[in-house]
Amino acid sequence: MKQPFYKTGVLFRALLKRDWLKLLFWILGMLAFAASGAGKMEVTTNPATANSLYTMFVKNPAMIGLFGPTPVNSPANYSLGPILGQTMTLITGITFAIISIIYVVNRSRKEEDDGITELFRSYSIGKLANTTALVIELIFLHLLMAILLVFSIQAQNVTGLNDLRSNLLFAFTTSAQGLLWGMFALLLGQVFSDASTTKGVTFGLFGLLYIIRMGTDATNLSLGWFNPLSWVYLAFPYVKGHENWTSIILTFSLSLILLVISYFLELKRDVGAGYLPEGQGRAQGKKALFGFPGLILSLEKKMILGWLIGSFVLGLVYGSMFGQMDQFISNNKTVKEIFVGNETAASAIRGNFMVTLFSILSILVAAFGVVLLIKMVGEERRNCLEALYALPLSRAKVYFTYVLTAIFSVIVAQFLALLGIFIEQLGNENVLSFTEIMKSGMIWLVAVIFVLAILSLLMGLVPRFADVIWVYLGFLLFMTYLGKLLNLPKWLENLSIYSQIPKLPVEKMNLPTVSLILILALVLILIGYKAYERRDLITG
Known part of the structure; x- marks a missing residue:
């Protein structure tokens, strides 16, 4: 032509x-x-709050890293x-x-x-x-x-x-x-x-x-x-x-x-x-390829490895923000006037910053899990799973292999990101302990697993609408970034699973709530499996 x-x-x-x-x-x-x-x-921005907002968003290097800069040079113009x-x-x-x-x-x-x-x-x-x-x-x-x-x-x-x-x-x-x-x-x-x-x-x-x-x-x-x-x-x-x-x-x-x-x-x-040029494959496959879990890991290993490395690097970058936050608290005149002699209040600023940082980080990790788990629907629509089901392979093995691979991968990704944060902030004046970072950061995996559970349910009940999970993930990002600033209605805030997670270290651990979320996630995964087991495969 x-x-x-x-x-x-x-x-x-x-x-x-x-x-x-x-x-x-x-x-x-x-x-x-x-x-x-x-x-x-x-409603939430007025002359009374302009000074505090200006100090937090314009003068704070850590917040500039998250939101971007502005040329505004006085609270009156903010x-x-x-x-x-x-x-x-x-x-x-x-x-x-x-x-x-x-x-x-x-x-x-x-x-x-x-x-x-x-x-x-x-x-x-x-x-x-x-x-x-x-x-x-x-x-x-x-x-x-x-x-x-x-x-x-x-x-x-x-x-x-x-x-x-x-x-x-x-x-x-x-x-x-x-x-x-x-x-x-x-x-x-x-x-x-x-x-x-x-x-x-x-x-x-x-x-x-x-x-x-x-x-x-x-x-x-x-x-x-x-x-x-x-x-x-x-x-x-x-x-x-x-x-x-x-x-x-x-x-x-x-x-x-x-x-x-x-x-x-x-x-x-x-x-x-x-x-x-594409890399040359092995003349003979590994023994792991004879099992379905090994096949999935072999197909997705490059993507998983890329995300894990990216999570660690992002953790290193975010870890540098803790040093910027300490400098902001110690060098800014306005902040010094507010927090001089008040270590509890200064610690609260660091704590709230940790909450914001770790929650945003976990949403990125959740996106990794969604990309990995939703592959099951993609392979199904391309008729790849139909060919595999011609072999002695149960739907339970396929379903739970994808679900468990996604859950295990996000756990490792979140851990590596937090490890990067811990390593990078070791040179700061106020060093956070490994345990404190892990407790405050790993708790957000409860929300990540719940998001994957919702996706599991969608894949089982309405696989053609599984992509709707991206809408919910975008909503979570919006609420995490700007929910507090916009002072949105309580019912809208409650739609975000992230609003139910204990904000460590600012809040105390709420074990009953965390346990309930995990139980609900397990129930959603099991319902999704039952629906997947009984429905027809989709194509196209």
Whole structure:
């Protein structure tokens, strides 16, 4: 086919018809995530709280590492707009990026793995038609979300958030990150020969840039212009005199460059191939491959190892924040005035910081567990499990192998992350003991296991809707990041399993609550198994 874009329109319409419901949930979820807090933030942010919020978010290097910087230089100017711009821009851009990476890989490289792309090309369809249809869909989707995000914030008519120019900057700088990382995923999908590796490398690059930006934000903010992930907040929406549209221009320009390179690479390669050579397999398989658990570990070992290493490295990075927190408490005049001679209050700041840090860390670990466990549905839809069930293999063994592998993996990942934190903070003046870090951090595994139990139930009862777990995970992240700041209703807070976990070391251990959550998790897993045992396998 000499016309590489031939039948792009046909494939674009097919994509919309195929994914319209998923895209609708994506749009509604992002609007709820990014815009719903504006009105609530108006209630909780006022001149009386501006000084404490300014001290905590603007002057605290640890919080800058989590939320990003702001050019605001006085509490009087730290009003609702700059607060929203600092606390929501980075996390919204990250959410856009993560969803785009998953979607692009699933609709490009994964379809090559499944043979769908090869089937398309057996007809009169251009070689770049499928990729172009996906890119057009991604552009229209992020453009639509940006416009709807602007209207949703404007419609709330909140003082400080009703400037159209600022809302446009916020909406387009965050949605542009989704497009950019979709193009990163598309490019890496040309280089690597399978979807799993593509997704892992893309998220690895994403995590690396995230870690780098934490360092540059605290040392030299101008270096952030060399980091594509930093562009999302260097636009400084809602900060008058500092709003910068350059970051959007850079984001779209880099997206275009990545797309052109992707086109060139795709034209030069065969379907299903990559540019990096695949490693040679063993002539004879290990004995472990004769068992189903060994097969699963063999298939997923690269991803598991990557996540475990990433967890440890992230722990090292987060551990450095404890030193920044100690310097913040000892060097900041305002904080010294409040906490001089009051070690209990100073300890409470450290304790609350630990709670925030460990809960966010555990949500990332939960995402690892979800990725691992939801593979069962993916393999089922590709008919791989149907072939295995032709052998003397019970559904119980398949189900519990996936569940236990995910649970064991998240336990190890959380431990390694906490170990990294412990090692990194050993040089600080106020060193936390190994036991204190482990007790305060490992307790969050109760919530992680409960999330995996919900996913187990979904896979057993309604496997086609198992991806809904990502919505709940996004909700947990939102509540953990901004729940307290927004002062949301108690019933909404109670929907988060994280609100039920004892916040060690600030709160006391609540063994009955923890035991009840674990029992409920076990019940959900068993119900999921019974449903999986009785239902038909799904395909497609």
